[in-house]
Amino acid sequence: MTSTVNTAGLSPDELPEYPMARDARCPFDPPPDLQATREQGPLTTVRLWDGSTPWLVTRYEQQRRLLADPRVSADPMRPGYPSPAPVDGSSKLSFILMDDPEHARQRRMVAAPFTIKRTEALRPAVQQIVDDRIDEMLAGPKPVDLVQEFALPVPSLVICELLGVPYSDHEFFQANSNIMINRDSTVEQRAEAKGQLSGYLHDLLQHKMADPGQDLLSGLTARIDSGELSREDAAQMGVLLLIAGHETTANMIALGTLALLQHPEQLTALRETDDPALVSSAVEELLRYLHITHSGRRRVAAEDIDFDGTLIRAGDGLIMPNDIGNRDPDVFDDPDRLDIRRNPRNHVAFGFGNHQCLGQPLARLELQVVYGTLYKRIPELRLATDLDSIPFKHDGSVYGVYELPVTW
Numbered sequence: 001m002t003s004t005v006n007t008a009g010l011s012p013d014e015l016p017e018y019p020m021a022r023d024a025r026c027p028f029d030p031p032p033d034l035q036a037t038r039e040q041g042p043l044t045t046v047r048l049w050d051g052s053t054p055w056l057v058t059r060y061e062q063q064r065r066l067l068a069d070p071r072v073s074a075d076p077m078r079p080g081y082p083s084p085a086p087v088d089g090s091s092k093l094s095f096i097l098m099d100d101p102e103h104a105r106q107r108r109m110v111a112a113p114f115t116i117k118r119t120e121a122l123r124p125a126v127q128q129i130v131d132d133r134i135d136e137m138l139a140g141p142k143p144v145d146l147v148q149e150f151a152l153p154v155p156s157l158v159i160c161e162l163l164g165v166p167y168s169d170h171e172f173f174q175a176n177s178n179i180m181i182n183r184d185s186t187v188e189q190r191a192e193a194k195g196q197l198s199g200y201l202h203d204l205l206q207h208k209m210a211d212p213g214q215d216l217l218s219g220l221t222a223r224i225d226s227g228e229l230s231r232e233d234a235a236q237m238g239v240l241l242l243i244a245g246h247e248t249t250a251n252m253i254a255l256g257t258l259a260l261l262q263h264p265e266q267l268t269a270l271r272e273t274d275d276p277a278l279v280s281s282a283v284e285e286l287l288r289y290l291h292i293t294h295s296g297r298r299r300v301a302a303e304d305i306d307f308d309g310t311l312i313r314a315g316d317g318l319i320m321p322n323d324i325g326n327r328d329p330d331v332f333d334d335p336d337r338l339d340i341r342r343n344p345r346n347h348v349a350f351g352f353g354n355h356q357c358l359g360q361p362l363a364r365l366e367l368q369v370v371y372g373t374l375y376k377r378i379p380e381l382r383l384a385t386d387l388d389s390i391p392f393k394h395d396g397s398v399y400g401v402y403e404l405p406v407t408w
């Protein structure tokens, strides 16, 4: 027997609005009201900015099942998709917002450089980038903003090298990607920023068609030549990889550092270890604990789904807030405690299912090098301001800090 009644039994106006607010005193924890939805069972409903009432999937196990379900679509153009902000219907999408088989076809075209083996080969180059940035910080004046001087440059330099994008354009692409992932940007601002980045990638691809190199974008030009890929799709892939490749990791570096500074015993353990397994465990735990992609995985049911007796109808929106999935007490012992020794490789910070993060081996490698180096080389690293004065990114689809003033 299936039921279509939301588990809270409330009218749309009475439903809680999603996203919910964090508690300013616990900047690393998901919103308390969101954590509390777990008590309502694995499925409940919320209200979005546009008055729509998608399902909220509150438990880890059910989130993973739905994210892996082929009847669930990632296409924001389908009616019922729970969009975080107004959508520009004319805009071309990248494969993160496509369904299989086209999603899988495009993903395969860029997957090779992101395998564990290929990314591991980049470790010495990433170590060099990290060491160079630390040398520059140590040689310059104090205090510094760790975001501008370190957290943003490191992943930006790495992804630029991999894609074949000139790092000298970083101010341009960082500013536009910031507008694209800011929830408060208007449709027009987002479309303008996306247009700027798409145009930039178009030009770069054009240039590489005439003069190819060894980089990922040059590899895509061969696929354009062979007719496998349109220029437009190639440009959208470039935009996706450029944004995903630097924004997320940058926020993990800065917010991860802040979390460690607020947990000095954990920071000391990490600083004093020479064990790569403990560094890797710390990376997994900070990914789980901070869960920076805090806007929830957004999907829409493409068919009716009988989900453990509840009917999810075709066209129903679904939000999987993986941040509370990562704090599910049935899966993680004492989940609100940061413990760098627990090695929670089963976390869902990289999502789950066919859209699971393509760049995760690269993100892991960068974070292992950063967390394994920064605090050793600057053992006196500390905040140069109060926690209360740090501007958190409550308005972005990726959580983090806008600035992190530090000294030593």
Ligand code: HEM
Residues within 6 Å of the ligand: 095, 096, 097, 107, 159, 240, 241, 242, 244, 245, 246, 248, 249, 252, 292, 293, 297, 298, 348, 349, 350, 351, 352, 354, 355, 356, 357, 358, 359, 360, 362, 363
């Ligand atoms: C700590 C850093 C990172 C985090 C937390 C993260 C998180 C995520 C998450 C949660 C998804 C799933 C989105 C969904 O299901 O809707 C995703 C997808 C993706 N990520 Fe990452 N990511 C990180 C770093 C990177 C890096 C370095 C790259 C490199 C380019 C990257 C490229 C991608 C791509 C291409 C997708 C789309 C995959 C698909 O749709 O098949 N990410 N990421």
